[in-house]
């Protein structure tokens with residue numbers, strides 16, 4: 001990975017964190033801070049070429065400027081509180097999962113995925129996995145409190161089904177962007193070429209894996225911390241045929257609800273079009289973290 005690409009990915013990650021932070025602080029949608037972050041998002045998502053030193057400095061100055069404005073905004077809001085803005089990832093208690101917000105609007109992925117599909121998929125289907133996971137966790141909590149594990153097989157199945165559904169959809173939304181498409185860069189590009197031979201061979205295998213999932217499920221690009229290489233898996237439903245201790249990097253949903261309203265039974269076109277909205281910044285960022293040499297393999 002070039003230092004330039006790494007820097008852009010860091011900016012991308014920072015930008016995502018700032019959005020989460022504004023969301024968590026319930027900053028109004030029409031706030032100037034949101035506008036500035038949106039402009040910044042567009043700027044870095046369209047950064048596909050090496051920038052000159054001067055352009056990089058300008059980008060950095062813009063990020064610093066937004067950061068300063070955010071600090072000043074929250075200082076004004078909470079008088080007397082001075083400090084650096086940071087995002088704490090909250091621990092989720094049993095039954096405490098919530099539907100994650102999308103960082104783009106429901107119609108933003110058109111014409112590749114329609115607004116109607118996105119709305120139903122996110123607000124109805126994903127929400128039902130969140131509810132199912134919460135229910136399973138709370139019932140297992142109750143089982144522990146009552147020392148009654150007579151229904152553990154049922155709740156364990158529910159936990160796996162809805163938990164995998166929630167986690168995979170969360171990755172799926174982030175794996176896409178209205179400004180997506182193109183090819184991966186940096187060390188992810190290198191790792192794909194090393195293992196699969198070329199980007200086009202990788203895309204071919206990933207597409208075929210998605211098209212040939214038996215029934216409903218997903219195709220998933222994973223990193224194996226043990227083998228130290230990438231792999232493409234199919235999973236039926238959300239949790240069958242999985243390979244544990246692998247890290248999902250890029251996932252595509254091929255359940256009928258993901259495409260049927262628009263593509264009918266033509267899963268193939270849906271999969272082919274999907275590549276136009278892949279958010280490689282996100283995939284690269286996940287890969288950088290997963291492939292970190294300090295990641296424990298066991």
Ligand SMILES: [Fe+2]
Nearest residue numbers: 125253255258
């Ligand atoms: Fe889905």
